[in-house]
Amino acid sequence: MRNIIGKYESSINALKLKERSLYYNTLILAEEGAGKTNLACKIRNYVIDSNVPTLYVDYADSNEEEIEERYKDEHFNYIRFDESETFKEEFNQLIAQRKHIYMAVNPNYFSNKRDIKSKLTQTLQTQELLDNYYYFFHDIKNLDGFYVKFEDFLLYMLGFLNLKKFGLTFLAQPHEVFENPQLKLLFTFLYLGKCSNLEYFNTAQLKTLQKNRFFHQYRTAHRTLLFNDIVSNTVKVNEYDVEE
Numbered sequence: 001m002r003n004i005i006g007k008y009e010s011s012i013n014a015l016k017l018k019e020r021s022l023y024y025n026t027l028i029l030a031e032e033g034a035g036k037t038n039l040a041c042k043i044r045n046y047v048i049d050s051n052v053p054t055l056y057v058d059y060a061d062s063n064e065e066e067i068e069e070r071y072k073d074e075h076f077n078y079i080r081f082d083e084s085e086t087f088k089e090e091f092n093q094l095i096a097q098r099k100h101i102y103m104a105v106n107p108n109y110f111s112n113k114r115d116i117k118s119k120l121t122q123t124l125q126t127q128e129l130l131d132n133y134y135y136f137f138h139d140i141k142n143l144d145g146f147y148v149k150f151e152d153f154l155l156y157m158l159g160f161l162n163l164k165k166f167g168l169t170f171l172a173q174p175h176e177v178f179e180n181p182q183l184k185l186l187f188t189f190l191y192l193g194k195c196s197n198l199e200y201f202n203t204a205q206l207k208t209l210q211k212n213r214f215f216h217q218y219r220t221a222h223r224t225l226l227f228n229d230i231v232s233n234t235v236k237v238n239e240y241d242v243e244e
Helices: 036-049 085-096 119-124 127-132 143-149 153-163
Strands: 004-008 014-016 026-029 054-058 078-080 101-104 134-138 168-172 189-192 213-219 230-237
Touching: 004 036, 014 230, 026 036, 036 054, 036 134, 036 168, 036 230, 078 085, 085 101, 085 127
Parallel strands: 026 168, 026 189, 054 101, 054 134, 078 101, 134 168
Antiparallel strands: 004 014, 004 230, 189 213, 213 230
């Protein structure tokens, strides 16, 4: 199983994904080119090896030829979201077959009204997906535009995570919305990569990190009446190898 994804820079120990990773949520934050997609692909490989189907939601609305080759393995099934019956039939067929899905999405399909559930939201909350799939949400580059359109992001995520059996991985460039303490509590594993704007994260380490280096934080699993301790390490994530 491809569970060894890198190593800690402060010790000889390897960074391993464990079964807990399937059920808890991961947040990957870093500037463009820092290795977010590489890390997400490592997590995706582990989920696939664990016999859990994946839904990768690409809010950049990428054409198939624009998607990185590392995703185009035997598990790659591309589809572009729209509100047509043709899309619905094709998407439902992929779900019925428990296929791994890479779905390009224009975020404008989200409703910007709190009391209206868009067809995109309804699709993401399909019961078969919630019961069986591990989600990846790959945020668009224009973060401010995304969060203005998706005004109830935090409330949506809170409700959405309560419905899901498995966890999710959320990839994004740094943005002030992630300083929200409630939002941080949604994620057990945090990977903070290179960040040029130190207003967002209070650590000088982030400014000097090289590609595929992350400040890895995880919340311990000890039983406690309070919030569990957070352990931090700097890690180097292995570069993706198509022959893994």
